[in-house]
Each structure stands twice: as C-alpha cells, then as structure tokens.
Amino acid sequence: MNLFDVYPINPIEIVKGVGSLVYDAHGTEYLDMYGGHAVISIGHTNPRYVERLENQLHQIGFYSNSVEIPLQKELAEKLGQVSGKTDYQLFLCNSGAEANENALKLASFYNGKKKVIAFHKSFHGRTSLAVAATDNPKIVAPVNETDNIIFLPWLDEVALEQAFAGNEISSVIIEGIQGVGGIQVASESFLQKIRALCNEYNAVFIADSVQCGYGRTGKFYSHDFAGVDADIYSMAKGMGNGFPIGGISISPKIKPAYGMLGTTFGGNHLACAAGLAVLEVMEQDNLMQNAATVGGYLIEELKKFDQVKEVRGRGLMIGIELPAELADVRKDLLYKHHIFTGEAKPNVVRLLPALNLTQAHADRFLEAFAATLKSAPVVA
Numbered sequence: 001m002n003l004f005d006v007y008p009i010n011p012i013e014i015v016k017g018v019g020s021l022v023y024d025a026h027g028t029e030y031l032d033m034y035g036g037h038a039v040i041s042i043g044h045t046n047p048r049y050v051e052r053l054e055n056q057l058h059q060i061g062f063y064s065n066s067v068e069i070p071l072q073k074e075l076a077e078k079l080g081q082v083s084g085k086t087d088y089q090l091f092l093c094n095s096g097a098e099a100n101e102n103a104l105k106l107a108s109f110y111n112g113k114k115k116v117i118a119f120h121k122s123f124h125g126r127t128s129l130a131v132a133a134t135d136n137p138k139i140v141a142p143v144n145e146t147d148n149i150i151f152l153p154w155l156d157e158v159a160l161e162q163a164f165a166g167n168e169i170s171s172v173i174i175e176g177i178q179g180v181g182g183i184q185v186a187s188e189s190f191l192q193k194i195r196a197l198c199n200e201y202n203a204v205f206i207a208d209s210v211q212c213g214y215g216r217t218g219k220f221y222s223h224d225f226a227g228v229d230a231d232i233y234s235m236a237k238g239m240g241n242g243f244p245i246g247g248i249s250i251s252p253k254i255k256p257a258y259g260m261l262g263t264t265f266g267g268n269h270l271a272c273a274a275g276l277a278v279l280e281v282m283e284q285d286n287l288m289q290n291a292a293t294v295g296g297y298l299i300e301e302l303k304k305f306d307q308v309k310e311v312r313g314r315g316l317m318i319g320i321e322l323p324a325e326l327a328d329v330r331k332d333l334l335y336k337h338h339i340f341t342g343e344a345k346p347n348v349v350r351l352l353p354a355l356n357l358t359q360a361h362a363d364r365f366l367e368a369f370a371a372t373l374k375s376a377p378v379v380a
C-alpha cells in the first residue's frame with residue numbers, strides 16, 4: 001500500500017528533538033524556528049512533559065467520556081486560570097478543525113441562526129464548515145460549498161456593519177493573527193467592533209486561536225490585545241506540544257445540554273496529561289513572558305534588514321515579507337544553515353518556534369538570516 005501523496009515534503013527524516021533543536025537520521029542538528037507548524041510550545045521532549053505522559057501511560061491511556069475523568073476537570077481549571085477566563089467552560093476534541101467545527105455549530109445551536117462571517121485569506125481547517133469558512137477554493141470540495149458563509153474584506157468595518165444589517169448572523173470567526181494568510185494582525189478596533197456588533201445582534205464571536213493562541217503572542221489569546229472577550233475560543237496546535245488535542249473555551253452565557261456535542265477520543269487521559277504538562281511548564285517557566293521578550297527582540301532586529309519588505313506579528317508569531325527575488329531564502333536557511341521555518345504564500349517566511357526559544361537561538365537565526373540575504377541576488 002502507498003501513502004496518499006498529498007504533502008510536498010523535504011527529504012529530511014527528523015528522528016530526535018530537544019528543546020528548539022531537532023536531529024535528522026544522520027545526526028545533523030537543525031534549529032527549529034517552525035515548531036513543527038506552531039505545535040511545539042514547550043520544546044521537544046520537555047522532561048516534565050515526557051514524565052507526565054509516561055506516568056499516565058502506565059496508569060491508563062484511554063477510557064470513554066461515559067465515565068468520570070478528573071484530569072479533564074483539572075485541565076479546565078488550569079486553562080481557566082492561565083488564560084484568565086475562569087468562568088468559561090471547556091469542551092475537548094482532537095484538532096483545530098474540529099474545534100472550529102464545534103464552535104460554529106455551538107453558535108448556531110445557541111442563537112438558532114445560520115450565517116457565518118469569515119474573512120479574506122482566513123484559514124480555519126479542513127472539515128465541512130471549517131473549510132467552508134476558509135478562504136481557499138482549492139481545498140473546498142463541492143460538497144462543502146454553502147451559502148451560509150459570508151466572506152468580508154479583512155479589517156473592513158463598514159462591510160462588517162452592513163453584513164449584520166439583516167440580523168441573520170449566527171457567528172463571526174476570526175484569527176487574532178492570520179497564520180496561513182501571511183501573519184496579518186487583526187486591529188484592536190476591528191476586534192472591538194466585532195464584539196459590539198455581536199452584542200447588538202446576539203451573534204457569537206468566535207476567536208480562532210488555533211495558531212495565534214496558547215501564549216504564542218505573549219498574551220494567552222492574541223485577541224486579548226483588543227481588551228474584549230470572545231464568546232468562544234478555539235485552540236489546538238500548542239495545546240499538547242505534539243499530542244493531538246484541541247478544545248473550545250466557551251462563555252458562561254452558552255449553556256450545555258446532553259448530547260449537544262460529543263467525541264470518542266476528545267479529552268482522553270493521555271491528551272489531558274499532555275495538556276496539563278504544557279500549561280504547568282508554561283506557567284512555571286514564564287513562557288508567555290519569554291515569547292513576548294524574545295519575539296519582540298526578533299521583530300526589532302528583523303526590521304533592520306534593508307531587503308525585508310515588512311515584518312509583522314507579535315511575540316513568537318512572526319512573518320517576514322520578502323521581495324519575490326528572495327524566494328529561495330527559506331530553502332537556503334534549511335539546506336545551508338539547517339534551520340526550519342514556515343512559509344505563507346507567496347513570499348512570507350513564518351517563524352513559529354517553541355515559546356521557550358532562547359536569546360542565543362534567536363541570535364543564531366538572525367546570523368543565518370543575515371548570511372542568507374548577503375549571498376542572495378541584489379534587490380532592485
């Protein structure tokens with residue numbers, strides 16, 4: 001049997017990781033400025049994480065949601081505390097798409113309405129409603145197409161107000177910083193406008209925090225910069241440091257009912273152990289503060305390069321916009337300097353490293369980046 005060939009891959013086999021370093025099968029060391037796609041939040045093989053998962057595996061790995069799983073309550077308690085939303089409720093699932101799917105569905109259960117506002121260049125996942133709310137026709141199959149999604153221009157307050165006018169909007173889904181869309185930061189005034197309109201029309205504000213959340217920007221949710229609360233926060237990626245876990249944090253105004261949402265694997269013992277380890281390490285090691293400090297340093301240093309068109313982002317979610325002539329920079333970083341980065345098309349280098357990236361590793365990246373630009377073609 002062959003693998004279903006859907007991923008363009010680099011011919012590198014990663015076999016080991018420690019903190020922000022990973023190693024291939026030949027023992028070559030790589031600096032991981034990509035965090036395995038924003039997933040590695042507390043560093044590869046973090047000892048406290050490994051120990052907690054190992055201990056849990058010896059106790060019990062899985063039992064269904066038909067029995068008491070105190071670890072779920074522990075995780076909810078900790079998440080409420082670390083995120084500052086102590087009165088919110090947690091529903092656990094397994095991925096970012098699933099989190100958004102549940103968020104959109106829950107919003108519609110809550111207010112009985114059908115229309116969803118999403119934004120140009122958004123990415124919310126690949127399942128039915130999540131992909132329908134994703135602004136990329138190439139990944140939307142005919143069966144996913146629905147006229148329930150209204151796409152609006154990014155940060156256009158007038159268009160937003162007009163879309164609400166008929167009072168049909170069930171929810172607005174927005175990334176605090178668009179990831180796949182090229183590290184575009186939502187303005188504080190736009191997020192505040194969404195909050196006000198959702199209040200006025202009894203619509204649900206869904207903060208997709210799958211990539212930009214979980215402390216990456218220096219605040220727990222990047223939407224927090226606007227000083228308003230969303231009704232539902234969806235999360236995944238950094239939540240389990242590689243263990244598949246997702247969830248939605250739900251405002252107390254939305255009331256649960258038996259059978260409303262459900263999942264087989266969501267909230268299993270191992271996933272909760274992983275989730276708890278991540279939050280404990282984040283708190284004990286002050287990782288949000290580190291993301292703000294080291295990320296802020298990187299952003300300031302990157303702005304000093306003449307060839308860089310723009311540097312966007314917050315904390316350790318950074319986009320470096322390059323001119324088309326420098327399209328090979330990522331390849332050079334990987335193959336000449338052994339540094340993994342992410343990309344956003346057409347020409348943005350995305351940095352999404354672990355939140356405990358050290359200053360020394362940030363400098364190692366900056367030196368390699370400078371060397372890459374020096375050997376690159378001169379930009380007219």
Ligand SMILES: Cc1ncc(COP(=O)(O)O)c(C=O)c1O
Pocket residue numbers: 095096097098100123124125126175179180208209210211212236237
């Ligand atoms: C903002 C955002 N939402 C949702 C998703 C989907 O998450 P998953 O791949 O875990 O389904 C992603 C994944 O990249 C994302 O960046």
